[in-house]
Amino acid sequence: MLTRRAALKTTAGMAVTSALAGCLGTGGGEGVSFHRNTKRPISSTTRFDAARFAGRWTIRGEMVHPGDVPTFGSVVFHASGAGISGLEIHAMKRGGEGLLERYDTTQPAPGRIVVGRAPFDTQYWVLWVDDDYRTAAIGTPSGSFGWIIDRERSGGEDRVKAARDVLAFNGYDMSRLETR
Numbered sequence: 001m002l003t004r005r006a007a008l009k010t011t012a013g014m015a016v017t018s019a020l021a022g023c024l025g026t027g028g029g030e031g032v033s034f035h036r037n038t039k040r041p042i043s044s045t046t047r048f049d050a051a052r053f054a055g056r057w058t059i060r061g062e063m064v065h066p067g068d069v070p071t072f073g074s075v076v077f078h079a080s081g082a083g084i085s086g087l088e089i090h091a092m093k094r095g096g097e098g099l100l101e102r103y104d105t106t107q108p109a110p111g112r113i114v115v116g117r118a119p120f121d122t123q124y125w126v127l128w129v130d131d132d133y134r135t136a137a138i139g140t141p142s143g144s145f146g147w148i149i150d151r152e153r154s155g156g157e158d159r160v161k162a163a164r165d166v167l168a169f170n171g172y173d174m175s176r177l178e179t180r
Contacts, residue, residue, distance in 0.1 A: 038171070041170075042125065042141050042171065045129060048126055050084050050107060053077055053079070053084065054078060054079035056076045056151075060160055061160065061164070062146070063145065066176070074089075074090045075088065076088040077113075086102070087102075087103050087105055088102045103115045122144070125138065125139055128166040130159050134159060135159035136150075148164065
């Protein structure tokens with residue numbers, strides 16, 4: 001015989017499991033759909049220099065879900081002797097651009113920047129950066145995120161196109177890329 005307490009525990013457990021499955025997705029079933037086909041291999045650039053990558057970048061392209069509005073702000077990467085050690089995300093606010101979020105990071109490998117601690121960490125991979133560190137494509141192995149960043153707000157269309165091509169090559173759904 002099922003007691004009321006046991007029934008509540010079972011119901012609560014099923015609700016948590018359903019909520020987690022909905023948030024995390026199943027990679028092909030129902031739930032949150034990410035921006036990348038995770039069956040496609042993904043790789044970060046091995047030609048990465050944290051000191052050259054550090055500084056302010058303008059977000060020129062951003063993966064968004066249908067109906068969402070891109071941030072189109074900027075991101076600042078901070079470097080230390082251990083690589084990229086922090087990042088700040090700035091967004092447009094009334095009266096100009098303002099700090100939205102700040103994170104401490106680690107860099108376990110070239111072109112791989114980690115925010116948070118396992119098992120809740122997010123790995124941001126620099127998929128490509130041009131030779132002069134003016135334009136880059138950044139993504140996540142899960143496909144939850146994708147950016148094209150550039151040192152300038154405009155220009156460099158050839159480099160932005162190259163970054164788009166890299167995202168597509170790494171399995172990103174280009175219909176979700178919003179650019180400026």
